[in-house]
Amino acid sequence: MRKPKIVILGAGYGGIITSKKLEKLLKSGEADVTLINKHEYHYITTQLHKTGAGTAVDRQIAMEIPDLIDPDKTTFKKASVTGVDVQKQAVHLEGGESVDYDYLLIALGFDIETFGIPGIKEHAFAIRSFRSTKAIYNQIIRQLSLYKEDKDPSRLTFVVAGGGFTGVEMLGELAEGLPKLCKKYDVPFDEVKIVAVEAAASVIPFFPKESIQYTTEVLENFNIQLHMSTKILECTPEKVVLENDIEIPTRTLIWSCGVKGNPIVQDCGLPVIKNKLPVDSFLRVQDMKNIFSIGDCSLFMKDEKNALPPTAQVALQEADVCAKNIVATIRGGSLKAFEYHHKGSVASIGTFAAVGKVGSFRLSGLFGAFMKQVIEARYLLNLGGPSLIIKQHFGFSKEPV
Ligand code: FAD
Known part of the structure; x- marks a missing residue:
């Protein structure tokens, strides 16, 4: 048969x-x-912001599919x-x-989803795939290198559109990753601006007010400029145009709006x-x-x-x-x-802070960050057992292209 x-x-x-x-x-x-x-590789979508900011090595985010499946039972076709x-x-x-x-x-x-806003599809950088977030990282490196030549401050302004979970995770990662990249490329971090733009009145607007307050404080402590209740009207290669006649000169708009x-x-x-x-x-x-x-x-x-x-x-x-x-x-x-059984959701804000809810417990701070790591490790365990966790963290797996 x-x-x-x-x-x-x-x-x-x-x-x-x-x-x-x-x-x-x-x-x-x-x-x-x-x-x-x-692609030949599977990527951890929930960690893509780390690829964008250069705070994780590639093997921690993307792994070869043939290494994850049993070739006697599943045929992989790229x-x-x-x-x-x-x-x-x-x-x-x-x-x-x-x-x-x-x-x-x-x-x-x-x-x-770009909502038809002019210039987003053409000029913004999306957190969509391993490749698209690698493009964010390459753009950051390029702008740091070009700044050394022309000292154009717009090159050191990084704007994140969208203050939901993904946007907040991207902001936290940029705040943690950019100082290290600036040091590596010999660019003064004091000149760097990280800007968040959100149409709602606050970041993570769907969360309780204590979580919103905590997240806002962490972002402000990172010196991130917050433009809340503000819509983006247009993006060009040199600037982002906001409501209320605000223009932000920048070469890098990171799009995280749905x-x-x-x-x-x-x-x-x-x-x-x-x-x-x-x-x-x-x-x-x-x-x-x-x-x-x-x-x-x-x-x-x-x-x-x-x-x-x-x-x-x-x-x-x-x-x-x-x-x-x-x-x-x-x-x-x-x-x-x-x-469906909702078990909770946790967003990291860099390595040492996170915000969210697991079961009926509201999480924040270092404990939240620890829980986020536990959630990610559970997925790897499900995907490839303890050996995958070891490979991912200690570097025995091949780097995908
Ligand atoms: P995906 O994981 O997107 O997989 C789709 C696959 O299809 C990809 O491998 C892609 O390469 C492949 N593909 C696409 N088009 C084609 C084609 N034409 N031909 C062949 N292959 C194709 N969710 C949570 O629950 N918790 C979180 O903390 C969380 N954090 C997130 C953080 C970020 C930065 C992002 C971007 C998302 C986050 N999400 C989170 C959402 C979550 O990642 C997605 O809901 C999840 O990836 C959806 O899984 P999926 O299998 O439907 O699609």
Whole structure:
């Protein structure tokens, strides 16, 4: 009998963890599993701000996918997905190749939402992928080097747009990383300005006021200029234009103002709502019995009005149920309805401070920073066991390109 073919698109949090769960759940020879990702490496998206500020080495953030999977159970294919033909049950790849499937998981993640603001797409630097945050780091180094030649102060002004969790993490990392980079490139750190711009009245506006106050104080102690209740109107290569006639001369705007589903999902011939694939309670794409979707490119309604947020925590919990449901579908068993359990969220503000909530406990300071490390280590443990944690921290793994 022909073995069913399971194809997983995207090796981010959702995709790679589903493939690891399938390795455990499927019997030997029960199905062929192919994992397709556009890069050879998986990256820790929740730590990308560190790549941007140069405060982590590459191997701590990105790791080779073939080292993470069992090659006897999962076939890895490095390729960019361009679309899906639902009628022919085939995935189209860049270069014209296609891959057939019987069961498909679409876990292609997110893209940056620019809200149509002029110049953002062209000139801002996004915290989107390992590559895009490497571009932030290279931009910082370039500006430090050019400052030595022309002494243009705009080169030393770094603006972060968005005061949500990701923006705050980026600000904390810049505050910690820039002094070291300035020393290395012989540029006076006193001349550096780090600026935060947020449209809401405060950073992390969705958090209790004690957490907002704590975060604001930490950022101010880092000498970060805060422009709250201020919208960005335009970005050019030399400046950022804000409301109230404020212009900030800068070469570096780091954009952290929201995400949307990967636009590729629009080319999959499937129903799409706001760039995302609506899924049923079993994580199957609406009206499909053999196509699943999880993570940031999917839309799971937790009640009539509210969808689950695009977080790693959601993608990881979905991966667990999705793997079980793919196997149950192949075996003709009953599927499990997905239920999300929010365990909390913690944002780092550099290495020694963090803010957030775990269970009913509000966290801040050094203990919060410790908890953030524990959360990240738990993910690595899940992904590759204790040996991966050792490799990541003590440097025995290969550096990805
Ligand atoms: P992703 O992890 O984005 O994976 C998608 C994968 O698909 C990637 O490997 C990508 O290369 C691949 N891909 C994309 N397009 C194609 C294509 N055309 N062809 C082939 N492959 C493709 N969430 C939390 O819960 N807690 C946090 O503390 C937290 N912190 C964050 C900090 C930062 C800086 C950022 C940016 C995000 C943070 N998030 C956090 C959100 C979290 O990272 C995302 O929700 C999570 O990555 C979503 O997982 P995913 O599997 O859906 O997508």
